[in-house]
Amino acid sequence: MPELPEVETVRRGLLPVLEGRRLVQVDQRRPNLRFPFPARFVARLEGQRVAQITRRAKYLLFHLSSGETLLCHLGMSGRMLVQDSSAAVPLEKHDHVVLTTEDGKQVRFNDARRFGYMDLIPAGALATSRHLAALGPEPLGNRFSGPVLAAALANKKGPIKMALLDQKVVAGLGNIYVCEALFLAGISPQRVAGTVQGRRAERLAAAVRQVLTQAIAAGGSSLRDYVQASGELGYFQHQWKVYGRENDFCGTCHQDSEKPQKIKRLVQSGRSTFYCPACQR
DNA sequence: ACGAGAACCTGTTTGC
DNA sequence: TGCAAACAGGTTCTCG
Numbered sequence: 001m002p003e004l005p006e007v008e009t010v011r012r013g014l015l016p017v018l019e020g021r022r023l024v025q026v027d028q029r030r031p032n033l034r035f036p037f038p039a040r041f042v043a044r045l046e047g048q049r050v051a052q053i054t055r056r057a058k059y060l061l062f063h064l065s066s067g068e069t070l071l072c073h074l075g076m077s078g079r080m081l082v083q084d085s086s087a088a089v090p091l092e093k094h095d096h097v098v099l100t101t102e103d104g105k106q107v108r109f110n111d112a113r114r115f116g117y118m119d120l121i122p123a124g125a126l127a128t129s130r131h132l133a134a135l136g137p138e139p140l141g142n143r144f145s146g147p148v149l150a151a152a153l154a155n156k157k158g159p160i161k162m163a164l165l166d167q168k169v170v171a172g173l174g175n176i177y178v179c180e181a182l183f184l185a186g187i188s189p190q191r192v193a194g195t196v197q198g199r200r201a202e203r204l205a206a207a208v209r210q211v212l213t214q215a216i217a218a219g220g221s222s223l224r225d226y227v228q229a230s231g232e233l234g235y236f237q238h239q240w241k242v243y244g245r246e247n248d249f250c251g252t253c254h255q256d257s258e259k260p261q262k263i264k265r266l267v268q269s270g271r272s273t274f275y276c277p278a279c280q281r
Numbered sequence: 282a283c284g285a286g287a288a289c290c291t292g293t294t295t296g297c
Numbered sequence: 298t299g300c301a302a303a304c305a306g307g308t309t310c311t312c313g
Contacts, residue, residue, distance in 0.1 A: 002306060034289075034308085058307080076307055077291075094291085113290050115307060158284060167308085174306055223306060224293075269285055272304085288310075295303070 002074040004058060004139070004172030005215035006226050006234065010080050011055045013229025017082050017105045018050045018062070025100040033096060034075060034117040044120055045070065045099075057135050057171035067123030071131055075115030077225040081108045112225070135171040139208050144170060146202030153201065156193035160204075161268050163193035170208065176221055176243045179274045181207040183242045188280045189266070189273045214239065242274040250276040 002010070026045045028037055038044075049065040060080075062070040074080075083089045083106040091098070097109040097118065109118070121129050136152060137144040152169045153160070163169050164178040173181070182189050184207035187200060196204055220226060220234030223244070227233055237244075241251060246265040253276065254260040261278040 006306075073307080075290095076305070112292065113305090113307095115289070156283095162284080165307090176306060221306080226306070270287085284313095286310105286312085289308090291305105293304085295301100297299105297301090 002058060002078065002220070002226055003174035003177050004055075005177070005212055005218075005236065006220035007058050007060060007074060007172075008055055008216050009220040009234060010074070010229050011053055011060055013082065014053055014060075014080060014107060017229070018099070018101065018107060019053055020049065020051070021101040021103065021105075022047065022049045023099055024102050025098075027098040027100075029091075029096050029098070033111060033114050034073075035119070037118060038120045041118075041120060044068065056132055057138070057167060058174070059131060061126070069121040069126050071119045071121055071126075071129070072109070073116050073118075073131070075111060075113060075117070077113040078109065078111040078116035079225065079227055080229050081110060081227070081231060082106070082229045083108060107229075134168055136166075136168045137170060139170050139172055139205075139212055144205060144209075146198075146205040149205045149208075150197045150201035153193045153196050158193055159189060159268055160187060160191045160193045160196050161189035161273050164208075165271075172212070173208065175271055176223075176240070177208075177211050177215065179243045180211045180241060183275060183280060184211055186280055188277075189268065189275050191281070242276060245274060250279060252276065253278045 023045055026042045028042050050062050051065055052063040054061045058073060060072040085100055085104045085106045092110060094110045094112045095108045096111055099107040137148060153163055156163050161178060164173050185204040187204055215221060215236040218234060218236035219228055221236040222233040242263050245263045248263050249260045250263055261276055263274055263276055266273050
């Protein structure tokens with residue numbers, strides 16, 4: 001579920017609660033999520049201060065005072081919810097990890113489907129960890145551009161839709177924002193990835209940046225599971241042009257065409273793709 | 282090496 | 298109404 005904008009929104013929501021705070025209690029309520037928790041997980045976390053919270057692709061990174069990093073992926077249904085521990089809000093079924101800070105705030109990691117996970121990375125080992133080592137550039141960073149994207153796509157024979165989902169090409173996109181970026185760029189999801197070069201790649205890189213920036217500004221997209229750390233919904237779903245809009249008239253052709261097209265859905269590698277056959281080539 | 286499909290797990294929606 | 302199938306924002310493994 002959560003793609004880059006949702007993870008970034010969660011990160012921003014956690015900053016005022018966790019950054020600079022000491023973790024006085026950590027409750028691990030099951031032995032694993034997608035993967036087993038690291039040995040001595042709780043013992044290593046308790047008493048440490050969260051020095052900084054950053055994000056890489058869809059990973060949340062809690063940099064601890066020891067130099068270790070608590071790495072967290074939200075999978076499809078993971079949430080981080082902030083509570084006041086004095087309010088004694090009852091734990092819910094899928095609250096798997098509860099962090100309590102020195103000033104009485106709780107952060108609960110809730111994940112119904114358990115595709116999410118946490119890992120504890122030793123000091124100095126973050127960049128080379130198996131989670132981060134192979135990731136492509138951050139789409140909102142200054143190392144991502146049309147030429148960089150074009151180079152990553154060169155010689156790829158599969159559809160551009162699948163290439164953009166590949167975290168080695170660009171890191172942080174998921175199904176929603178790939179569909180939206182391809183629409184914005186006017187590129188068919190079925191186009192052979194390697195043919196997205198030059199001006200097309202430039203347009204696509206710009207579209208990726210634009211849709212992610214706008215989605216972050218809207219607090220992400222709430223489809224079913226996602227909420228911000230505060231529990232509020234994101235509202236970028238109201239700005240989707242194609243995702244989830246099968247059979248709606250395309251807002252772009254609708255304006256200046258005699259025969260407006262409807263948004264179509266197709267399945268690529270088992271995943272839904274939404275696009276406008278007239279606007280995207 | 283690459284790409285498609287399955288697997289992982291639970292919850293919700295859809296269709297008969 | 299009831300039950301089963303389909304589907305869901307991600308990643309990783311297997312197989313051809």
